[in-house]
Amino acid sequence: MSNKFKSAAGVFALLPLLALSGCNMVVMSPSGDIAVQQRDLILVSTFLMLLIIVPVICLTFFFAWRYRHSSENATYDPEWHHSTGLEVVIWSAPLAIIIALGAITWISTHKLDPYRPLDRIDAERALPAETKPLVVEVVALDWKWLFFYPDYGIATVNEMAAPVDVPIQFKITASSVMNAFYVPALAGMIYAMPGMQTQLHAVINKEGDFEGLSANYSGDGFSHMRFRFHGLQQAGFDEWVARVKAQGTALNRDTYLKLEKPSIKEPVRYFATTEDGLFQAILNMCVRPGQMCMNEMMHVDMMGGAGVESHENRERLEYDNRHANDEAPGATHPATGNAPRSEEPAEGVDDSGAPATHDMNHDMHQGHSMPEDGQDGPAPAQLNTNDSAQP
Numbered sequence: 001m002s003n004k005f006k007s008a009a010g011v012f013a014l015l016p017l018l019a020l021s022g023c024n025m026v027v028m029s030p031s032g033d034i035a036v037q038q039r040d041l042i043l044v045s046t047f048l049m050l051l052i053i054v055p056v057i058c059l060t061f062f063f064a065w066r067y068r069h070s071s072e073n074a075t076y077d078p079e080w081h082h083s084t085g086l087e088v089v090i091w092s093a094p095l096a097i098i099i100a101l102g103a104i105t106w107i108s109t110h111k112l113d114p115y116r117p118l119d120r121i122d123a124e125r126a127l128p129a130e131t132k133p134l135v136v137e138v139v140a141l142d143w144k145w146l147f148f149y150p151d152y153g154i155a156t157v158n159e160m161a162a163p164v165d166v167p168i169q170f171k172i173t174a175s176s177v178m179n180a181f182y183v184p185a186l187a188g189m190i191y192a193m194p195g196m197q198t199q200l201h202a203v204i205n206k207e208g209d210f211e212g213l214s215a216n217y218s219g220d221g222f223s224h225m226r227f228r229f230h231g232l233q234q235a236g237f238d239e240w241v242a243r244v245k246a247q248g249t250a251l252n253r254d255t256y257l258k259l260e261k262p263s264i265k266e267p268v269r270y271f272a273t274t275e276d277g278l279f280q281a282i283l284n285m286c287v288r289p290g291q292m293c294m295n296e297m298m299h300v301d302m303m304g305g306a307g308v309e310s311h312e313n314r315e316r317l318e319y320d321n322r323h324a325n326d327e328a329p330g331a332t333h334p335a336t337g338n339a340p341r342s343e344e345p346a347e348g349v350d351d352s353g354a355p356a357t358h359d360m361n362h363d364m365h366q367g368h369s370m371p372e373d374g375q376d377g378p379a380p381a382q383l384n385t386n387d388s389a390q391p
Helices: 002-021 033-066 084-111 234-247 253-260 278-283 294-302 307-313 360-366
Strands: 120-122 134-141 144-149 154-157 159-163 168-174 179-182 190-192 198-202 208-214 226-232 249-251 269-274
Touching: 033 084, 033 120, 033 198, 134 159, 134 179, 134 190, 134 278, 144 159, 154 159, 154 234, 159 234, 168 179, 168 190, 168 278, 190 198, 226 234, 234 269, 249 253, 253 278
Parallel strands: 134 168, 159 226, 249 269
Antiparallel strands: 134 144, 144 154, 154 269, 168 198, 179 190, 179 208, 208 226
16 A cells, blocks of 8 residues: 555656647746856846745745644743844844845846846857848737848848847837737847837847747737747858848838738748938838928927927827727627717717706606617617516
């Protein structure tokens, strides 16, 4: 019987290992220097916190056993209430660890600032002063990633590459909603926001095919908003650029506006040429003809506004009206019977926008009245209650 219990205990001991075997430990085994430093920060912080957590847990079990009711060796002292030595240990150890964590956090916050240019390739190699970074302009679309390589005049969708041991400067924005650009093997996640530009400096130190993704929920296609990041030697990167130029098409504003439309599981696309200033137009939300750019708007605001003539800018300031005339899936008509976004006044509201006066009892019964002749069909969704679900 004891052997069976031992076998069962061995099986249960292996279950956590089996569960962990399916995990992707890329965060703990990264391939870029920034991600390596972030991993080390996690390990050091965890170790420092365990210096308090482990002794407290162990002492909790020790005191429970030492001072149990049946113990004959423990000293019984009901009048004991204070120990200076114990107070010093209780307060000084956590305080020292908090000071250490605070110092590490302050140093790492500045050292690993994503806007800070790199000063080293890895822990053993400093970055030569004359090294020019690879600039990659990133646009988070619905639901895909667009990458510009301004130094090479190319662009790609859902695939990017970078040479090993060459610093990368990412300039990141979004077309509509906020996303988060994240390559776990390379560096931490950085938000991508419309009308704003965030930055990330990183370097890949190992060849490989790595996964990139969006780490911020952004709608229906979020779970498939992934891309491949290729770490290549310089010769391999040059071949990749040549392949993009040979197989790609042209990316201009018209092509971008079509690409910008929401789509799920978008295939990899190559663009051999890109229109000048397209990324800046995306960043300033003025790709469509006639739109006012965000930097132009900020300049107007800085100068004190456009005065009474500013009403002429209304149409130029409509940035994300792609679905303004579309009824969203599952949208219901209001209880008034008017379609969504209808310009007709709501029932019970006069043309001036002031609520009309009605008898309250009449309104309460009218809301649940049967349809009149010729008005077949279910009640508006807002009027469907739990009572209607009963037979």
